[in-house]
Amino acid sequence: MTYCLALRLDDGLVFMSDTRTNAGVDNISNYRKLHILRPAPDRIFVLQSAGNLATTQEVLDRIHHDLAAPAGTESLATVEEMFQAALYVGRVSRTVVAAHRDGLMSSGADGTATFILGGQLRGSAPDIMLVYPEGNYIRASDERPFLQIGESKYGKFMLDIAVRAHADLAAAAKIALASMISTARANLSVGPPYDLGVYRTDALTIDEFRITEDSTILHRLLELWEKHIMAALHELPAVTDLDELVAEPGRARP
């Protein structure tokens, strides 16, 4: 499996991806799932991928192939808006899956992939979009300005908190990491190292980091987590002491 997430904040964008891949539990490996593309000086893209690894690799190869092709070929260098970039990635993705449909069907494998495409074209606002295997896309909403692909449930709680608290870029990077390790603890098929990309609006360049398994920040985060969650629980009045609760003794039957 995979877990990738992206947050859109007032100051910019934050991306985080795990690197674990698996074909069954006995074939575990590590591949980069966060890819930076800067096809022209006026634009930068971050592409995160979940799904069939062969498909995501071929999609990336075709994206680079189109960028190297003669002028006139549609590519991430020619698109004029983010939504066109998302549609382009969707088309490439569908093309790759269609090319391998017969081979995949014979083994019953799912060849599809899902992407988060983020970035900025100079003159437009930065944005993040989720590109479906069907080739269409959705944006993050203003109320819920984050996107997730892969194993999204375990770490969603942290992202909700971040949004409620109007986190800045630095805080959001930590929240992204917290969301990632919550997921990795619950699902073995999500694992380190983790790739982090932090994009400040209008920079048109991105800071990339890799957080490895033996990183002290991971251990420190777990410690602080436990300390503060237990502190929150300590401050909370006992559930069983509240007058407002309807104690319901004697409901036992028969």
Next chain:
Amino acid sequence: MTYCLALRLDDGLVFMSDTRTNAGVDNISNYRKLHILRPAPDRIFVLQSAGNLATTQEVLDRIHHDLAAPAGTESLATVEEMFQAALYVGRVSRTVVAAHRDGLMSSGADGTATFILGGQLRGSAPDIMLVYPEGNYIRASDERPFLQIGESKYGKFMLDIAVRAHADLAAAAKIALASMISTARANLSVGPPYDLGVYRTDALTIDEFRITEDSTILHRLLELWEKHIMAALHELPAVTDLDELVAEPGRARP
């Protein structure tokens, strides 16, 4: 959907269930999913249910029917160990599903149900067990002494924390509530009121509470949550400042 959870602690057991049921998004209702049974003075059971509502109701009716039947009928009053109680519930569940198989198949509905059975028989330790639709069961483990049925992913993080922190019964009740509201915020088909059962070892009676949507404890919990999670993030060194991180500039292609 549904979310039910049970924790096994040194001091006893904690149970929490939501009450929302749905048949499609346009048919939402509330039903109790946490049921207390005290079929004899030497035993108490808590049964939590997820899955087909008609099945869970008929299973409960049949359990009560067996308890009222003449001596010699197997029931929760006659079982001698918790595992026998779990197997009995599993058999009743399979019987109910089998009786309606033809009718359910014609509409393509899934008639199965999953249960958590907890409780104590005097002279044995309290325990919690998950009864599968197939009729077999698993216990909670010593390393992960909780069970979940229904929408289990969103709220698992909180239970992990509780276990790491060796929570007592009062703290565990709060953790169960926190796990529940994390789930309810993420999945509309899980919702209040929430039923809470707190069982102290050897009491052979259980304290029951119902937490309603307008309960101030729910709002207070969210507030404290946000405050402490942001405090934990504040204490954490910035992800992007750490020397140990491998900054990876210039990886952009082409």
